[in-house]
Amino acid sequence: MNIQDLDWHDSQLLSVFINRKNPGLIDDIVFEINFTEDDTKQIVFKNVYWSSFEMNFGVIGEDSILYFKKSYDDPNILRIKEKWKGLINDVDLISYTIQLNSTASCIRVISKSVEIKDIL
Numbered sequence: 001m002n003i004q005d006l007d008w009h010d011s012q013l014l015s016v017f018i019n020r021k022n023p024g025l026i027d028d029i030v031f032e033i034n035f036t037e038d039d040t041k042q043i044v045f046k047n048v049y050w051s052s053f054e055m056n057f058g059v060i061g062e063d064s065i066l067y068f069k070k071s072y073d074d075p076n077i078l079r080i081k082e083k084w085k086g087l088i089n090d091v092d093l094i095s096y097t098i099q100l101n102s103t104a105s106c107i108r109v110i111s112k113s114v115e116i117k118d119i120l
Contacts, residue, residue, distance in 0.1 A: 001116050003043070003068075003070060003096075003114050003116060004068075004070055006035060006041070006068070006116070007035055007036070008035075008065050008067060008068035008098075009065065009066065009067060010064050010065065010101070011033050011034060011035045011036075011064065011065045012033065012034040012062050012063065012064055012065075013031065013032075013033055013063045013064070013065060013098070013100065014032040014033060014034055014040070015031070015032040016029065016030070016031055016032075016053075016107075017029070017030040017031075017032075018030075027047060027048045027049075028044055028045060028046055028047070028048060029044075029045045029048050029051060029109055029111075030042055030043070030044050030045075031043040031044075031045075031098075032119065033065070039118075040119045041116055041117060041118055041119060042116070042117040042119055043114060043115075043116055044114065044115040044116075044117065045096065045109045045111040045113075045114050046111055046112060046113045046114065046115055047111055047112035047113065048109055048110065048111040049080050049088070049091075049093060049110050049111065049112075050076065050080045050108075050109075050110040051107070051108060051109045051110070052076075052106075052107070052108040053105075053107050054105055054106045054107070055103070055105045055107070056103040056104060056105050057103065059102050059103050061102050062102065063100050063101075063102055063103055063105070064100065064101045064102060065098055065099070065100055065101065066099045066100060066101045067097075067098075067099050068096070068097070068098055068099075069095075069096070069097040069099075070094060070095070070096055071094070071095040071096075071097070072094060072095070074095030074097075074108075074110070076095060076108065076110060077093045077095055077110055080093065080110055081093075091112065092112065093110050093111065093112060094110070094111060094112070094113070094114070095108065095109070095110050096108070096109045096110075096111070096114065
């Protein structure tokens with residue numbers, strides 16, 4: 001399944017987990033998202049190089065997703081590669097943006113890949 005094929009609009013963000021149990025080898029960010037009543041998935045961003053969480057809290061209610069965007073030409077990718085001073089120039093990075101409705105929060109992740117897992 002392609003991540004862009006998921007119905008992101010109005011899906012519910014349930015949780016976010018940052019996995020750094022083995023830094024440098026395992027740098028993953030896991031989102032649990034309820035896409036429909038019967039379809040909750042884990043979205044695992046693998047080999048994360050950068051993330052930004054502009055999260056607003058205090059709103060009583062579900063945090064639904066306004067939109068999801070995948071990009072290969074996000075200016076943050078170039079900025080991250082410049083910080084690494086040539087060490088990751090050959091690494092293909094992808095930018096992902098999740099904009100939330102109810103809190104106007106914005107989550108950005110730059111990683112090498114993404115994995116989609118069904119939650120049973």
